[in-house]
Amino acid sequence: MTSQAYLLYKLQEIDLQILKLERRDKELIRILRDDSNLLAAQEALTKAQIALKPAETRHRDLSLQVKGVLDKRAATEERLYSGSITNPKELQDMQNEVAALGRRHAELENQLLEALIAVEEAQAAIQAAQTALDKLQAEREASHAAVKAEGRELRAQLKTLKEQRAAAIAPIDEQNLRIYDELKPQKNHQPVSRLVENSCSVCGIEQIATLVQAVKQxxxxxxxxxxxxxxxxx
Ligand SMILES: [Zn+2]
Structure with a gap:
């Protein structure tokens, strides 16, 4: 007849497998829930999108300023060359103004170019952030598919193990099962130990002869x- 200790040992083997699978299952759930990378990538994209706005506004403002200066210069030149103004002082002032407007225009064009570069850089940053996010999402989908498949496999194994456990428990005396259950949390899920060459294989301590004899019986x-x-x- 199979000894109760052996039955408990077989039960422990099943329990250790169940424990391992349940721990892995928790880990899989944690992996599926962990979206810190994705959140960081989304945040980076939002930040890049926000940074574009002021650059666009500055570019638009400068474009309007350029247009204003050009319009004003055109109007001044029109009057200057219309022949309607004859006063030399006034003509000189107008020529000075046209020249000043020309300098202002050149200055604004430089700023406009810088603003355009800033807009293009902000757009490139958005594009880069979007690409990084897309890549991460694709990777995540692929890895999650693998994790979910592992989870399904694992739960099927757990179901089988729990059926095996129910069968393994059946021939064990209630009293012995209670001792096993009490020892389990105290002994790191390993309440049963093989006797190898008269020593406990877990703690390594050699057992006295009468005890060894009793184990063998x-x-x-x-x-x-x-x-x-x-x-x-x-
Ligand atoms: Zn021991």
Whole structure:
């Protein structure tokens, strides 16, 4: 007849597998929920989009200023060459103004060019941020598909293991199962230990002869004198 200690040992094997799979399942859920990378990429895109606005506004303002200066110069030149003004002082003032407007125009054109470069840089930054986000989303979808597939496989294994567990428990005495359950949390999920060459294989302590004998007989549960784990030999 199979000893109770051996039955508990087989139960422990199943429980350790269940524990491993449940831990992995939690890890998979954490991976699926973790969207910190995606959030950071979205934030970067939003920041780049926000930065474009002032650059565009400055470019538009400068364009209007250029147009204003050009219009004013054209109007002044028209009057200057219309022949309607004959006063030399007034003509000189107007010529000076045309020249000043020309200088102002050149100055504004330089600023306009700088503003245009700033707009183009901001647009390029948006494009780069968008590309990074798209790439991340595609990678995430692919990796999530793999994680979800692993999760499905894992839960199917868990279902089988739990059926195996129910079957493994059936022939175990209630009293022995209680000892196992009590020891399990205290012994890092390993309440049963194999006796190898008369020593407990978990803590390594050699057991006295009478104890070794009792383990070998397998009539009742025998616990390691050092770590209290249930000893089994096979
Ligand atoms: Zn021990």
């Amino acid at each position: 397998g009539d009742k549960l025998v616990q390691c004198k050092n770590c209290q784990r249930i000893l089994v030999v096979f």
